[in-house]
Amino acid sequence: MWALRAAVRPVLRLSRVGRGLPAPRAAAPSCPVRALAAAGHRGPGNLDGLWGGGRGLRADGGRSRAEDDEEEPEDADENAEEELLQGEPLLPAGTQRVCLVHPDVKWGPGKSQMTRAEWQVAEATALVHTLDGWSVVQTMVVSTKSPDRKLVFGKGNFQHLTEKIRGSPDITCVFLNVERMAAPTKKELEAAWGVEVFDRFTVVLHIFRCNARTKEARLQVALAEIPLHRSNLKRDVAHLHRGPGSRYIMGSGESFMQVQQRLLREKEAKIRKALDRLRKKRHLLRQQRMRREFPVVSVVGYTNCGKTTLIKALTGDAAIQPRDQLFATLDVTAHAGALPSRMTVLYVDTIGFLSQLPHGLIESFSATLEDVAHSDLIMHVRDVSHPEAELQKRSVLSTLHSLQLPARLLDSMVEVHNKVDLVPGYSPTELNAVPVSALLGHGLQELKAELDAAVLKATGRQILTLRVRLAGAQLSWLYKEATVQDVDVIPEDGAADVTVIISDSAYGKFRKLFPG
Numbered sequence: 024m025w026a027l028r029a030a031v032r033p034v035l036r037l038s039r040v041g042r043g044l045p046a047p048r049a050a051a052p053s054c055p056v057r058a059l060a061a062a063g064h065r066g067p068g069n070l071d072g073l074w075g076g077g078r079g080l081r082a083d084g085g086r087s088r089a090e091d092d093e094e095e096p097e098d099a100d101e102n103a104e105e106e107l108l109q110g111e112p113l114l115p116a117g118t119q120r121v122c123l124v125h126p127d128v129k130w131g132p133g134k135s136q137m138t139r140a141e142w143q144v145a146e147a148t149a150l151v152h153t154l155d156g157w158s159v160v161q162t163m164v165v166s167t168k169s170p171d172r173k174l175v176f177g178k179g180n181f182q183h184l185t186e187k188i189r190g191s192p193d194i195t196c197v198f199l200n201v202e203r204m205a206a207p208t209k210k211e212l213e214a215a216w217g218v219e220v221f222d223r224f225t226v227v228l229h230i231f232r233c234n235a236r237t238k239e240a241r242l243q244v245a246l247a248e249i250p251l252h253r254s255n256l257k258r259d260v261a262h263l264h265r266g267p268g269s270r271y272i273m274g275s276g277e278s279f280m281q282v283q284q285r286l287l288r289e290k291e292a293k294i295r296k297a298l299d300r301l302r303k304k305r306h307l308l309r310q311q312r313m314r315r316e317f318p319v320v321s322v323v324g325y326t327n328c329g330k331t332t333l334i335k336a337l338t339g340d341a342a343i344q345p346r347d348q349l350f351a352t353l354d355v356t357a358h359a360g361a362l363p364s365r366m367t368v369l370y371v372d373t374i375g376f377l378s379q380l381p382h383g384l385i386e387s388f389s390a391t392l393e394d395v396a397h398s399d400l401i402m403h404v405r406d407v408s409h410p411e412a413e414l415q416k417r418s419v420l421s422t423l424h425s426l427q428l429p430a431r432l433l434d435s436m437v438e439v440h441n442k443v444d445l446v447p448g449y450s451p452t453e454l455n456a457v458p459v460s461a462l463l464g465h466g467l468q469e470l471k472a473e474l475d476a477a478v479l480k481a482t483g484r485q486i487l488t489l490r491v492r493l494a495g496a497q498l499s500w501l502y503k504e505a506t507v508q509d510v511d512v513i514p515e516d517g518a519a520d521v522t523v524i525i526s527d528s529a530y531g532k533f534r535k536l537f538p539g
């Protein structure tokens with residue numbers, strides 16, 4: 024219901040009384056996510072744009088971050104976009120004592136091939152703990168043959184579950200660990216259990232909403248919310264039609280449902296249009312970045328594996344602040360760092376992956392992940408201390424494959440095994456994997472050397488020693504357009520041997536400008 028109000032307003036407030044549900048809490052702060060400062064806080068690790076605080080590097084002609092971040096839309100556009108971003112909380116605020124119910128499919132087509140129930144439960148628990156004031160007070164793993172049925176469980180198990188939930192007054196809501204719950208299922212379960220019931224989609228979406236900082240990320244979340252509003256609409260309109268009165272609004276010929284559906288369609292179209300505008304801006308920034316020819320390394324991996332911490336360690340960027348929280352990074356940010364060859368690369372921090380990430384969310388965030396497709400190299404960070412590290416790897420690789428990235432990127436990926444400080448005596452089984460502790464700074468030199476070689480290969484750069492005349496403009500040109508590693512002056516010749524890392528195109532220009 025709250026979601027319905029968020030999507031289409033003005034709209035009727037539908038009574039929850041009579042469904043045995045708790046009344047909505049008044050004036051809740053919209054985002055009760057742990058460790059987040061007040062609304063409007065901009066996390067230093069997420070510098071709201073493509074250009075993070077990497078050692079003062081400006082690759083765009085010196086524009087400010089605020090200018091980088093967003094186009095300067097007309098006031099009307101700005102207001103319209105803000106309107107699209109208005110929304111009430113998807114989950115209730117304040118302290119919540121959650122009963123985590125995990126449907127365990129023992130066999131049949133619904134059986135998850137990927138993981139054991141206990142790790143799915145652990146991940147769901149971590150999601151709940153991301154929310155400020157939320158805790159899991161009871162966990163129930165309940166077997167079911169076909170979780171798609173309306174009440175999810177068989178009659179006996181359902182009855183048992185209902186008795187336990189009803190008999191535990193400390194439970195304030197239930198997190199049913201399924202990807203999506205149909206509106207009629209939610210309604211029936213809430214009626215039976217007397218508390219609100221949420222699915223994984225709603226919880227993840229809520230966390231996304233709380234962590235999104237830039238307008239682009241916030242619009243993407245708003246787009247991902249549309250299907251939720253749509254299914255809530257069906258539920259709420261069915262409820263409404265039980266009462267007396269006309270189905271049509273003011274003789275318009277449109278039923279209430281039709282009006283709300285039309286408003287939702289219009290809202291969706293507006294969000295897509297606003298995202299398109301931002302996407303064009305992103306494209307422009309990418310072109311600028313390519314013109315300056317900084318190699319770009321996209322840092323990907325499962326959520327909480329240590330991507331942001333590693334970028335901080337590689338760039339020495341003190342402004343980056345990683346947080347022990349799922350989906351801490353939702354905005355794409357870039358941070359500059361130097362490699363041993365003196366080449367400057369840009370590390371692009373990306374949104375973390377999660378197994379069974381609701382499909383709509385991936386689709387909504389595909390624009391953000393476009394940056395990965397346009398990078399020179401992918402660095403896949405893994406938390407090797409995690410018991411399900413292998414499963415996480417499979418999940419990340421399958422998402423990367425679904426993004427239809429160029430084969431050259433998938434084949435040249437650098438795999439980093441992070442958090443080795445938590446695994447005494449760790450040694451990777453995979454060839455070419457680089458073990459590090461981003462937190463303690465172990466293995467970073469080896470990783471930088473590996474990145475150096477991989478970036479050179481991926482970008483077709485070469486290391487050359489060129490004889491230049493000291494009197495001319497050659498040396499300063501090389502300093503500007505290539506990475507100068509060493510200058511060996513030969514005073515008697517008025518020349519120098521300059522060792523540079525140079526791209527094919529820059530070398531071509533050099534030859535043209537300074538023939539012979």
Ligand SMILES: Nc1nc2c(ncn2[C@@H]2O[C@H](COP(=O)(O)OP(=O)(O)OP(=O)(O)O)[C@@H](O)[C@H]2O)c(=O)[nH]1
Nearest residue numbers: 327328329330331332345347350351352375461462
């Ligand atoms: N022990 C240990 N902890 C680490 C290491 N690297 C990161 N962490 C911790 O892991 C948690 C998550 O780190 P982040 O860098 O925010 O992880 P992330 O992959 O960026 O997470 P999302 O942005 O949420 O996807 C933080 O509490 C870090 O301090 C490491 O090498 N060792």
Ligand SMILES: [Mg+2]
Nearest residue numbers: 330331351352
């Ligand atoms: Mg992060």
